[in-house]
Amino acid sequence: MDILIVDDDPITRLALCAAVEEWSFVPLVAGNAEDALRLLSGDTPPHLLIIDWSMPGMSGPELCKKLRERPDGQFFYILMLTGKDGNDAVVEAMESGADDFLSKPFDPRILKVRLGAGSRIVRLEQTLNQLASRDALTQCWNRRMIDELMSSSIAESNRKGTPLTLMVIDIDHFKNVNDTYGHASGDIALKHTVDILNQNLREYDQVGRYGGEEFVVLLPSTDKSSAWGIAERIRSSIQYSPAIISDAETIPLTVSIGLAEVRNGNETPLSLFERADKALYTAKQKGRNRVIF
């Protein structure tokens, strides 16, 4: 597990790095709070932090407050490691957002077990996040998460003035798949469909399972005509690569796809979804296995 060490004293940083490496953590270092904030600004920051109290510029408690106020709600487990001691310091550190407190000089065995407790909480948080945001069968985003992503993507598209297209994908006659091959094979077909979606999309496209055999894809910076090309590629990939159940059995699948592009500042997730869903309905009516916008 990655661990960020924030301390203005280079000797302390070196000693902490050596110690945590010995305990199988991967250390990252920052010499002040401002650098720490920069290091933590990415999408996959370290979640376990050792923060010093007294530093030039922003102090440890101020850094804790800033991290707790982050709008994206990223989780951090913060151990404040400081020359200060006494109950007042413990209270102030933890009121500012620290999870744990240890005074310097410290017994390395104590630091090790405290970091062990912290990493258990980080792992628990990660498991909870995964369960709350992913579809258990296919591992793509679940309905809750895709609803959130739809709101934030529409807001971003309006702010930056970039296009955004929503794709709604429904497997054709999926009830027949379950009836013919069984529910377990139906599940394999659903996973296979998500694999094909992922193979045909970019890293920043978002795939979610909206309902039983219905998926949505958010395509940032993509207008409807480019999205149509991507949707056609997905449609034909699915048509020409059946789901493999066993050496002897494959399931042919087709999908119908509806597209809608964000129109103006008044767009909501619901209005965007309804237009894509209407296009999907038309695709079904026109005979399925096609893309409509």
Ligand code: GH3
């Ligand atoms: P259409 O082409 O009009 O979309 O027909 P359809 O049969 O795909 O549509 P319908 O909505 O009637 O059926 C969807 C089926 O998807 C019914 C349901 O049993 C199945 N389904 C929903 N969730 C799951 C799942 O998690 N696993 C499996 N195996 N099947 C599921």
Ligand code: MG
């Ligand atoms: Mg210091």
Ligand code: MG
């Ligand atoms: Mg269907």
Ligand code: MG
């Ligand atoms: Mg359906």
